[in-house]
Amino acid sequence: MNADPEVREHLGDLLTREQSDASVAQFQAEFDQRGYGWWAVEVRATGGFIGFAGLDQVDDDMPFTGVEIGWRLARSAWGQGYATEAALTVLAYGFDTLELSEILAVTTATNSRSQAVMRRIGMTRDPADDFDDPTVPEGPLRPNVLYRIARGAGSRRDRREP
Numbered sequence: 084m085n086a087d088p089e090v091r092e093h094l095g096d097l098l099t100r101e102q103s104d105a106s107v108a109q110f111q112a113e114f115d116q117r118g119y120g121w122w123a124v125e126v127r128a129t130g131g132f133i134g135f136a137g138l139d140q141v142d143d144d145m146p147f148t149g150v151e152i153g154w155r156l157a158r159s160a161w162g163q164g165y166a167t168e169a170a171l172t173v174l175a176y177g178f179d180t181l182e183l184s185e186i187l188a189v190t191t192a193t194n195s196r197s198q199a200v201m202r203r204i205g206m207t208r209d210p211a212d213d214f215d216d217p218t219v220p221e222g223p224l225r226p227n228v229l230y231r232i233a234r235g236a237g238s239r240r241d242r243r244e245p
Contacts, residue, residue: 138153
């Protein structure tokens, strides 16, 4: 997944297997330390791994603070509702279990697919919050958008039939 140019289009350079494994080890260490982080996303019927979704602390060098929701799926899983389903589950965990008051989401200004998921799960964007990612060199990945949702704001999960 981290070696697929389409999956990494809005994330930066491709990762080697060693870099990807190191990233997973870091995710696990942070999860063990905080009690939350990134979970594997699998297809329920087959158990096949298709990506990950979860919550993470916003990096210190960002112009805002908080807890961020995110997801990354293999290209073969795109367009099937998995990102939205995973994101709704993560929101429920963040609000109901961790009792967060707000959850943020960040992506490049050109990542229309992720922004569509953010809107589907009830997040909203104020263009005044958009920013240039200080960790990214000048170029198409630097302009970013910030979406937010507050606990009780009525995400799609709250409107489902019982």
